[in-house]
Structure formats: C-alpha cells, structure tokens
Amino acid sequence: MTQPTVLFVCVHNAGRSQMAAGYLRQLSDGRVRVLSGGSEPGDSINPVAVAAMAEEGIDIAGEVPSILQTEDVRASDVVITMGCGDACPIFPGKRYEDWELIDPAGKAIDEVRPIRDDIKRRIEALLAEIVAAEDVAAEDIAAEDVAAGGITAE
Numbered sequence: 173m174t175q176p177t178v179l180f181v182c183v184h185n186a187g188r189s190q191m192a193a194g195y196l197r198q199l200s201d202g203r204v205r206v207l208s209g210g211s212e213p214g215d216s217i218n219p220v221a222v223a224a225m226a227e228e229g230i231d232i233a234g235e236v237p238s239i240l241q242t243e244d245v246r247a248s249d250v251v252i253t254m255g256c257g258d259a260c261p262i263f264p265g266k267r268y269e270d271w272e273l274i275d276p277a278g279k280a281i282d283e284v285r286p287i288r289d290d291i292k293r294r295i296e297a298l299l300a301e302i303v304a305a306e307d308v309a310a311e312d313i314a315a316e317d318v319a320a321g322g323i324t325a326e
Contacts, residue, residue, distance in 0.1 A: 180208040190221060192208070209238050
C-alpha cells in the first residue's frame with residue numbers, strides 16, 4: 173500500500189500551512205508524506221509561528237516557503253487549502269478541504285496560539301481519518317488475497 177500524501181496550501185506558505193505540516197509530520201510518525209506550498213510564497217517563515225510551534229516541541233525554523241507546484245497537487249491524496257482561493261488547481265479523485273483559519277501574519281504570540289491550537293485539532297482529526305482509511309484499505313487487500321487463495325487465513 174502506498175503512503176498517503178497531504179498537501180497544505182496557503183498564500184505565503186509561511187504560517188498556517190507550515191504549522192499544519194509540522195504537526196502532521198510529527199503526529200503521523202512518518203505514516204503520511206507531507207507537502208506544503210503557497211500561491212505567493214513569502215521570504216521566510218513567520219517567526220511567531222516558529223515560536224508557537226517550538227512551544228509544542230515542533231521545530232519549523234528550518235522550513236522555507238515554496239511556490240505551490242501543480243505536481244504536488246497531482247501527487248497528493250488530500251489537499252488542504254487555507255485561504256489561497258482559486259490558486260490551487262483541481263484534479264479529479266483528490267480530497268479537497270478548505271480550512272478557514274486566521275492568518276497569523278503580523279499577530280502577537282498570544283493571538284497565534286489559538287490559531288496553532290485550532291490547526292492541531294484539525295490535524296488530529298485528519299490523521300485519525302487517514303489512519304482509519306489506511307486500516308480499511310489494508311483489511312480489504314488482505315481479504316482479497318484470502319479470497320483469491322493467495323494467503324490462508326489462520
């Protein structure tokens with residue numbers, strides 16, 4: 173079975189999408205491939221977002237905002253947009269969600285923490301769905317193998 177891929181997209185790829193990517197990388201423990209991009213990437217990661225994530229033990233300081241690549245959308249199973257509007261290309265068979273989140277740009281740490289916490293809750297729910305879907309797919313494959321006589325059930 174292939175590793176699921178999730179793409180996070182926001183305008184500057186410097187705050188919301190980087191926090192979401194940081195959480196999913198840590199919480200999935202390598203079970204999910206994580207990508208992020210922006211329609212108009214900033215020059216650097218928002219330092220307040222870096223500080224807010226550091227409070228959670230997640231280091232996103234080394235990340236670099238990058239331009240949204242059509243190939244990343246095509247390669248993803250789930251695409252989460254965060255205020256990028258129509259800049260994200262649509263491909264059939266992909267799961268798209270638009271998360272309405274306040275942009276942390278220019279905000280103080282006390283204003284960014286609730287945004288970070290909202291992102292964490294959403295990531296935990298998304299990860300639970302992805303893991304459940306992975307488990308169902310693995311069970312289906314095993315059942316098909318048993319039915320085909322490829323594997324004997326014990």
